[in-house]
Amino acid sequence: MLDLLLTRRSCRKFEDKAVEAEKKEKLLQAAQLGPTGKNTRPWEFVVVEKKETLQKLGDCRQPNQPFLPKTPLAIVVLGNTQKTDTWIEDVSIAAVIMQLEAEKLGLGSCWVQIRLRESNQGMSSExxxxxxxxxxxxxxxxxxxxxxxxxxxxxxxxLDEVDQAKIHTETY
Incomplete structure (x- = not known):
């Protein structure tokens, strides 16, 4: 796992090549196998591949996200707020697991924060x-x-990027 974490970097430039169905399925399976509080599994996902929709997603943030219209696949990560008060934590874990699986599959990925951000359209990104x-x-x-x-x-x-000063034993 450490090797995977060392090589995984945010990717904002993608080849003009579709992600195969079996790889998409593995990404979504991996995301749903992560731990959640009380096994609530509050996540849901919207898979977006249509160029027209990806183009519009590029305006989801201020400033815009110019790489979104050029990505072959965007997975919108959702949390059911009626299921649990830990949806943010649970859904974040799922999203990170998805990104690690992408790296394992030879794919690049980038997290685009939506929660608590503003769009280019005069409304929240959400x-x-x-x-x-x-x-x-x-x-x-x-x-x-x-x-x-x-x-x-x-x-x-x-590994020299790991800051040992941020690790405390027993007390701060």
């Missing part, structure tokens, strides 16, 4: 995405995970 995709009010929009085959590579992280 409201914009909810209206665009027909998401019901009780489903909170946490993030969008852009996924595709990376165009180029970035250098891996190094």
């Amino acid at each position: 409201e914009y995405v909810r209206k665009l995709l027909g998401i019901p009010e009780y489903m909170a929009v946490l993030s969008i995970i852009a996924v595709g085959y990376p165009s180029g590579t970035m250098p891996a992280h190094q």
Whole structure:
């Protein structure tokens, strides 16, 4: 796992190549196998591949997200607020697991924060995405995970980036 974490970097440039159905399925399976408080599993996902919709998703944030219209796959990560008060934590874990699975499958990914952000359309990012995709009010929009085959590579992280001063034993 440490090797996977060292090589995983946010990817904002993707090849013009679709993500295969079996890889999409693995991403969504992996996301749903993560732990949740009291096994509530409050996550749901909207898979977006249509160029027209991806283009509109690019306006979900202020400033805009110019790589979203160019990604072959965007997975909108939702949390059912009626199921649990830990939906943010539970759904965040699912999104991170999805990103790690993407790395394992040779795909790049980037988290686009939606919760508590503003769109280019004079409304919250969450409201914009909810209206665009027909998401019901009780489903909170946490993030969008852009996924595709990376165009180029970035250098891996190094273990010397780990700051031992941030680790405390027994007390702060």
